[in-house]
Structure formats: structure tokens, C-alpha cells
Amino acid sequence: MKLYCSILFAVSSVLWSGQAGAGARPHYGGTLRIGLRENPRAQDAAALPAHLSSQIFETLVRLDDRGRPEPLLATSWEAEASYQRWRFLLRNGVSFHDGVPLDAATVAASLRGCNPEWKVFAVGESVMIQTEIADSGLLSELALSRNSIRRRASGQQKTSGTGPFTVAQWVPGKHLTLKANDSYWGGRPFLDSIEVEFGKSESEQKMLLDLAKADAVEIGPEDIRRAKSEGRTVMTSEPEEFLALIFAADARSEDDTHARNALAASIDSVAINNVVFQGGGDPSGALLPNWLSGYGFIFSPGTGTIQQPRSPKQPWTWTLAYDTADPVERVVAERILLNARDAGINLQLVDSANSTLRLARIPLPSLDPEVTLDELAGMLQLPRPMHDTKSVTELYSAETILLQSHRIIPLLHLRSAVALRPEIHNWHMHPDGSWTLADVWLSPEQP
């Protein structure tokens, strides 16, 4: 009996170890099916959301999960002491999807198209970038998806990239099929192809996942808790998507400023996060998430860091616009309406663009806090805060200046998340919510 038990244990162990080994080893082939809520309608695939366009197009450099630049299409770089002149040495052996080798002239032309204010020119196998003012954050800017290197063949509409996947079919707003780039300089991706279905509602995505019609679906921060409680595999980012109220214009009077402060103080961000988003984010009074800046807790609602709110002298009536197609935004807007009423401010919910303020969800532009602040300032049409050095103090000052413009009321930083089927392996969700699908592989189908 003991011998029998020993033999049985040994056989079971071999079988288990074999299965485990098969699951851990990457497997080439297969099609990854993704369902997304968003509904991009750009004709050019280059205008796709960053987490998809990054699979097709690449930048000279990229930021790691801690925001540090690392080589991508450029293998090395050097800057002059003034940070106005940069030289990037291109990677050898890289070619576009149409087979044309990557060269300095193509890279320079692509970057000039995206940044007219830069002087970009090719020097042998390297590219020179010259800016008008010192720009120590140029590497982070180059890591933005808008600075990805593209080549448009003469007389053609489509653009070609150097990424691990190439566009096989693109029906704007509906469907995207990507195929593996066999000649990718970093090695062929494990997946043969990726099929993305757009415009799927939460319930449709959930159904697709349950029926094995999709391998990965995007879920909102409000559904993370529920998805986890249902035992699904959920990959989440850091709280990166910025939820805020943005005023269309500067405050016109001191009382207007008081009213804006009163509104900011009245909004119960904690309740919105806990109930509406089911804890899928972090309440915040800062522009940058705490994990990115390190000081975001200072701006937490109720800490009194912002000027103490005073009740406005006159009753204010503002219009608040939100995305009426988004039921979660609707609840948030109605909650803000209730909170504002407690502060003596009358908000009227509208869906028009000509509103006093709007509820906005802004994806994190970059893992570099300086670049993120610059992008936010540009979006608010405010002067970009000056911060020549990368000190936290300067960053804090710059963010404070932006907040004191009273143009924006931070509410939450929300997590991005995808729910995966168990067959999906090595899905890496970066802190900013981007994906690296070149490393994803699927379990082989069971015979």
C-alpha cells in the first residue's frame, strides 16, 4: 500500500510538473481578442489611443515604470550642457512595416511634422534636435505617443511604423486587426494577431468575456471591485486617469474665486470614489497622482492647503457639462450638483459645449510629472509652469500655480483595468495604463 501510494504520488507529481511547465513557457501563435468601450473614429491608425498605437508605432525613447527614459529606436543620446541641442544615435536593423529601413532622414522628417518649433535634422546615422529654449525634459517628450516615428509613403494615406504589430484591417470606430511584425527588430511577438472590437458596452464586454468571445476587455474603475469579487483576472494600473472639473474661463471676480473654492470644498470626492467608483481610484486635490509626484497627499481634499473656502456673497448659477453617454459620469455630475447646492451654488446639468464648467476624464499623458504638468497646462490654455530643474520643490510650485488659477478642481485619479481570461499570459499593465502586447502569449488550445 505504501509502495502503491508512493508510485501514485510520483506519477501525479510528474504530471503536475509537466502541466505547470507547459503553462509557464511562452507559446507562439494565436489571436488575442480585445473588447474596448472607447470608440475611436480617426482614419489614420496613428491617431489610435496610445495603448494601441504603441503596438504599431515606436518612439526614439520610452519611459520605464518609474519614469526613467530608456532606449527604443535610439540606442543612445547625448545633450549639450545647455539642453538645447540633442543627438540621438539610431538603432541599426530597424525597418518599417512596408520594409523600408529606418534612417535618420525619415526620423527627422517624422519629428519635424509633429514639432514644428524644433529644428530636427539627420546627421549620418544620428538625428540632431535643437530647441529654442533649454529642454531637460526632451526625452520624456519624445516618449509621448505623438512623437512616434511614422513614415508615409508618397501618394499613400496610410502611415507605417516600426512596432511589433502591423495594421491588417482598420474600420474606424468598429474593428482593428493587427498582425505580428515578423521582422520586428526586437523579435517576433508571440501572438499572431490581435483583434480589437470597439464601442462595446460594459455588459457586452462582460458577456463577450463570459462566452469566450473576447480574451481581454476593458473595465471601468467602478467595476474593478466587482470583477475581482467575481473571481476574474484583473490587471490594474496606478490611479492615473484624472477626473476633474474644468472651468471654461478664469474667475471674473473675487466672489467668483470664492465660489469656485466653495465648490471645490463642497464636493465629497471620497464618497464619489467609494460609492460611484467603488474604490477604483484615489480622491485627490492634486493634479498629479501621489504615486507620480510623491507629494500629492498634501493636496488631499480637506487638508486646507488650498485657500480656505468662503461662501460666495451672491448665489451662483453655473452650467455643468458632462458626457451624457457615460452613466457613471452622469452620477458623478449629479452628485456634484447635490454637493454644490449645499454650498449655495446652483448647477444646471447640460450636455452642450458652451458650459461654465465641464467634467473631464484626462488620461495620464506621461510617466514624467513635468511633462504631465506641461500637458495639463497646455490643455487649460494656461502658461506652462517654469521648472528648469527636476526638483520636487519646483514641481510642487508649478502644480500649485496651476491649481491657484482656479480653472481646475481635481476630484479623483482613477485606475485603468482590463479583465483577462485565464489563457492570457504575461500581460503587463504599466502604471500609466499602457500595455506591452508584444510579450503577451496565449495558452495553447487543449486538444
Next chain:
Amino acid sequence: MSFRRRLLALFSLTVFVSVAVVTWIVSDMARRAFNRANDQRAAALVAQFHREFTRRGQEVATKIQAIAATPQATRMLVAATKTAADYSSFLDDAQGIAETQRLDFLEFADDHGVIISSAQWPAKFGYKEPLTTSGLPSTPFLKEEEMPNEPALALLGVKSAKAADRELFVIGGIRLDKNFLSSLELPSGMRAMLYENLDGSGAKFSPDRLITAGEPVQNAQQLASLINSVRANGSESASVVRWNSGDEETVNASPLTGENHQVLGILLIGSSRREYAELRAQIRSAALLASGAGLLLAVILSSWLAAKVTRPVEDLARAAHEVAAGDWQTTVAVTSKDEIGDLAESFNRMTGELLDHRERLVQTERVAAWRELARRLAHELKNPLFPLQLTVENLLRAREQGQAEFDETFHESAGTLLSEIQNLKTIIARFSDFSKMPQPHFQSVPLGEVVEEAVKLHQAQLAEAKITVEQSVNPSDAQIAADPDLLHRALCNLIVNAIEAMPEGGTLKVKTQQQNDAARIEVCDTGKGLSPEECSRLFTPYYTSKPHGTGLGLAIVQSIVSDHGGRISVSSQPGVGTAFAIELPANRDKLPSAHGTHV
């Protein structure tokens, strides 16, 4: 206005007033009957609304009772029993349950009144529900339910579930809106409207708050006064609304009150008055038709009656005109024995008496004329006869005295006798001339020349009598048809008469004047004048105010003027003078050859 027209107007007015009164009475009765029926229908519809309200309320009560027993409610109750209750996972539960139960409103609240989940306003989680602290109504009730954009009128019910000394309130209901009104069975011509009085009593009337089951109300502002009246008084009211389209509608308004008796809604039952308007139009048409027929009948009747009544009167009027024109023989026929007949008989009797009076007057005047003639004749003849008698007596006495004396007396007496006989001849000749006044021989006569010749003929006498002549005669005056000799004679008589009237001199004014188809001659003196009595008898033959006049001069003048178809008049003021005026017609038709002769 003639009697016939007055009679027609009286008949027409009588018919019109009669028809108008009957029309008004019928219209008023129809209006009262329509209003009674309308009130009954409106009351029935209001009762139907309240029945539906009660039925829906019972449905709501049943549903929320079932909801209070659902597993979700139990889970909420369990969560509420925990020390740090976390209601975040119930955010969407109320919406799901409300959709399942077909409720417009559903809220769950714990025993502190904290809203756990809200279907109508999910963002209200954590806020207090006032109902839970103000005492729970046992039956469904009306409430102004707060919504994100605008409040709504809700029919709500409340139930509670208890566990481990904690309580869960389930508040649910439906909205009183278009769908609710659609459930009412409306008779033809009626409609139900609901005004949501949710902006507070001080707010103005808002047309957007008016809900109908069908098409929205155009120009809803016309209901403002009625709705404001109900809002102010809290009692039923009714009004007739005339819409811009011309249609009329009776609108009965009933207040719908909440738990605190505040007016939260106003039920408006509109009843079209189109049927009444059509009935009223038919009555008016019938009245117009009756009026037209009545007026036609009135015209016929009045014409007949007027003819019957006014013909004798018109005959009388015509006869009176003839009498006035001198035809005293006129009589009218007596055709009836009524007042008109009496009037005709009286008229005939009057004309007969007038004739008798005239005959008697003529006879009296004739006798008077003969007496005057006899008196004048006796007077005229007495004057020469007395000298004749004295002369003859002188001759007789002279015969007795001697031949010489006789011869001397004879010669003297013969002369006297011859003279007085001549006087008698003259007197007789004048009387003879008057009786033999010739008829005028008309011929074209230049009036101015005739007058000038007459004045010129007496120029010497005028000068001797120291009379100044003021002549206003236009020789170019148009010619008239007259007998120039008779006219000359008449003018001479008037001039002589004037000279005799001014023995101590004066002024003689002679004036001619052409007046259309007539001519006027004026002869004025500045003598001592005449009394009114003298003026009235001046043209009577043989009347004279002078010691030696025959009284025939002016009578002859009047005779000549009369024979010419003219008229003579006299005006005098004692001490000022006398003026004679002769008016002569043109008499063109009396010319021997009227045709081709221009006068």
C-alpha cells in the same frame, strides 16, 4: 317720415325684438343645459382620476411591500446592522429593482434616514430622506420629488422592514405624468391636463409645467389666471377659455394636495364647447331666418295695413290741397264708418260750409258794392244837380222880374247849366269807361321806355307841384308782354295819384326791376301817407280819400294789373309816404305769335 314708413318701422322693430328675445331665451337655456352636462362630465372625470389615483397608489403599495421582502432589501438591512455600514455596493440596486417593478421612484433608506440607494437620483446616496423623519404616511400620497434637473410630481408609498432593531425604509412610487393621464378614459371632446405646482407658491405660472396626454397645449399662458386662482385659494375653480384658434373650452381645475395640504398639482379637465358653439350658431341661424321671414311678413302686412289706413288720409290730404288751390268743390269719398270715415265726412261738410260762407260773403260784398256805387253816384250826381236846381230857380225868378234881368240871368244860367251838364256827362263818361275797361292786347313792350314816357308826360305838373323825381329805370330792361296803352294809363294814374298826395311838394321815386320771368314797378311818394284801413280799401271801386275823387283811379289800375296777370300792393306809413308795387309776369305765352317771337 311718412305714416306708412313709420308703420313699417314699427312692425319691423316688433318682429326683430320678438325674435331677439326668443333667441336669447333659447340660447340661455341651451347654455345652461350644456354647462350642467359639462359640469357632470367634468365631475365624473375628476372622480375617475381619483379612482385611478387610488388604484395606482394601491399598486405602488403592493410593489414596495414586495420590494421590502426582496433579498436585496434584506442585504441592505443586514448591512445597516453593521457598525460601520458600507452601502457602496448598493448604488445601482434601486435602479435595477425599479426597472423590474416598473416604478419611477424607488429609494432605500436606513433608520437614520440615510439614503442607501436611489433609482431616480443615484447620486443622492448618503443624503437624508426627509420622509423618514417626518412620520410615515400609511397610505400612498402625493409628493414633490426632487430630481437633478427639475422636480417631479410623484405618487409615493412607504414601507419599512425591520431586523435586529434596525429598520429599512422602502420609498417608491410612480410619476404623475403624461402616461398617467393617458390611462384616463376621456369622453369625446374632453381632455385632461395636469399642472405641476412644484416651484413653490410664490413662483410664476410656467407653461412648461403643464402636462397633457396628447399634444402640448398651445398658448398655455391663457390658463395662467385659472391655475393661479387655484394655487392661491386651494379650491376648485372653473373658467371658459377662448383659445387663439377661436375654439372655446370650459376648464375645471381641481387642486391635488400633498401630506401637508399644500397644492402640489392641479388637475385640469377641459371640455370643448364646440358642440355648444355649433348649437348656438344653429340657433342664431334659425333666428336670422325667422327675423328675415318676420321682416318680410312685416313689410307685406304693413303695406297692406298702411294702404288700408293711409289711402283715405292721402285722399283727404289731396282734397285739402285742392281746396287750398281754390277748388272749393272738392269732396272725398267716404269708404268706411270708422274714424277715417268720420274725418272724410267732416271734410266734406267743412268744404260745403266754406262754399256757403263764400257765397254769402260774395253777396254781402256785392250789396256793399252796390251801396257804395249808389252812394257815390248819388254824391256825384248831387253836386251838379244842386247848381242846376239853383240856376233853374234863378231863371224862374228872373222871368218874373223882367225881360232884361231875365236875359242877363238867362245868359249866365245857360252857361252854368251847360257847364254842370258837362260835369254830369263827364261823371257818366267815367262810369262808362270803368264799365267798358278794354281787354289788353299783348305785345312786346320795353318796360323801361313805357315808364320813362309816363314820367315825362307829367314832367310839367311835377315841376309845378315842386316834386322831385328820382327815377331808377333801366331802359335796357327786358321786354315783357303787355298792352302798352293800358300800362301807360295805369302808370299815369299812379303818378297823378302821387302828385295829388304831395300838394306841398316832395319826391317821387319810380323804379323798375327785372326778376327772372317777372317785372316789378315801384311808384313811391313822400306824402302824408295812409292809415291801414285806408290801405285795405284803397282799390275798392268808388272809394276815395280825396274830396273830389271818383274812387275809380286805383280801381282801374288794379283792373289793368289784374288783366295782365299781375299783382299790385300798397304799403304806407303815415307821415312818411306811400309806395305802390306792381308785379307783372313776362306773359310770353300771351303774345299773338308766341312761337318765333322773342320777348
